[in-house]
Amino acid sequence: MKVAVLGLGIMGNGVARTLLRDGFDVAVWNRTAEKAAPLADAGATVAATAADAVEGADVILSIVFDADSVLAVLDEAGPTVPANAVWAQCSTIGLDGTKAVDAKAQELGVTLVEAMMLGTKTPAETGKLVMLAAGDAKAIEIVQPVLDSMGQKTVVAGPSIGDASALKLAANAWIATITAGTAQSLALAGALGLDANLFLDAISGGASDSPYAHVKGASMLSGDWPASFALDGLRKDIGLAGDAARGSGVDTTFLDAIDAVYARASAKGHGGDDIASVYAGFRD
Secondary structure (H helix, E strand, O other), rough: OEEEEOOOOOOHHHHHHHHHOOEEEEEEOOOOOHHHHHHHHOOOOOOOOHHHHHHOOOOOEEEOHHHHHHHHHHHHHHHHOOOOOOEEOOOOHHHHHHEEEEHHHHHHHOEEEEEEEEOOOHHHHOOOEEEEEEEOHHHHHHHHHHHHEEEEEEEEOOOOOHHHHHHHHHHHHHHHHHHHHHHHHHHHHHHHHOOOHHHHHHHHHOOOOHHHHHHHHHHEEEOOOOOOOOOHHHHHHHHHHHHHHHHHHHOOOOHHHHHHHHHHHHHHHHOOHHHHHHHHHOOO
16 A cells, blocks of 8 residues: 655654554655654655655655645645545644645645544654544545554544544644643742642542643753653644634633743743743743
């Protein structure tokens, strides 16, 4: 099965390596060519253009930053997508962006499904993502072997393009909440004269415990924040969640407050660091 991976950031690179390890024939493309070159040593075919990458592909994965990027890649590669191929849209682009991409795919005659990814760098590299799929059931069935390689499970959000994006926004709002909440409690404990690790000890094993709080909390306190999920990437997703909430009548007071804290950390120079760097948004 030939898979084209379009976009080789943190997630795309990890996914491409997972697919290669599982025996797929993988073609890769990235707008910045230097990011694609190392994958040649891992067995991937490095394409000069997105259009070249999708030639002969059974499944195409778009893993780029935003809706404009997905639309640009669709414009470039759409005309050369094989008739029986399925384009799996993996980028978090919100509801309006998804509608635009769906319309463009229909215009180009490209079969589209959603394949949202829950997880960060390590799950992408180890095939342990949670995949959120939506679209025509037969098209999802074609893509399923790829989803099985990428993730530990697949949750089908619904039959309509946009269902998986809606679920991804809800899930990323939770990630933003629990990460910022952990940072706030650690910062508060430290400011009150305690060893901040005591907060993690206090919740450990209780009903309010979360493995994620311990992973991100340890990173926060170490001050070592290499990007597994870049803070500005999550800020983009918080904005998309806010747009979706406003459009559906859900109050955004909480989302707006969380966004302000991440914005503060970004303004301090942490936009490219891991989301654990939101900790800096609570400290002077």
